[in-house]
Amino acid sequence: MVIRKEHALALLRVREEELNNAPACQLFVKSEEAPFLELERMNLLRMVRPLEYSLTYWGRALANVIDEMVKKGLLEHPSKWEENFRWLGSEVIMMIETAIENGDVPGDLTKGELQKRGFVEEKKVEKKGTVVVINRYAKDVYEIFQNARPRLIIDRELCQYIKEMPAGPAESSKLPAGGRFPILMGAMRLLAFSVPTSDVYTLTALGQEIKKACQSLAPTYETVISEDIMDSLARVIDEGLEALTDEEKEVLMALAYIDGEGNILPAGEHLLEAYRIWKERSFK
16 A cells, blocks of 8 residues: 555545545546556545546545544645655554554654654553554554455556566665556555665565566466456366356466466466465555
8 A cells, every 4th residue: 555645635536526426536637547546456446437436435434534634733735745755655554553563652763754644642651651652543544454455457567567676675776667667566565665765665475476476477468467367266276177267267378377277387376375465465
């Protein structure tokens, strides 16, 4: 999950349309779609039809959190954020998780970053005095992260990018030129940064398996990895090749996930492991 200025503004825009009883938020030019598409991959927006988006349950929850935090003065309105400010990312979620495990108390090294994002408050504790703890908005965001399973859709172009990129940890300067691909990968929880201000990235466990699958598959279709493809592959294991339609078999064989007898090939093995991680939400 990656929420920068443009993503927060997009969520608030769709929320405003919803409050005005509009069935969806309509975009007027394709050039403004990138953050909306990334939010769709985060499972925070739903594409109703091309260039039209509505909030998912968890997207609505996050938009409401942002709106409340702005109104309470905990957070500047996203329009005032710096362009590359990562309000949320896997690394920020880890800071919140660590604080929760420590009785809501953030560590000295993370307190400042959480405060910058409006996620801390002071609390009086008997015999300890005033203690800085994470607030309910941090916990709300953590719940959203835990429950909003990302969409997983890899097209041929992104597949090639993933094949070529170093697995990391490495500086972002080591990434091949790819426009918004790193953001899209963060949206699908394939890639994470070490700290909010860091330029050092690493592939998550999910990202590592997807990379291995991309290195072995045959990119014969425009979409090489999707939820439907993963579901079909899992059914080969659970029910046998005969459970698939002819079209499903053709897709899996053409992409080199299975052979003609239904045996799982190397790309399929890695995709099945990615599917397990994705289903279990084990994104660390």
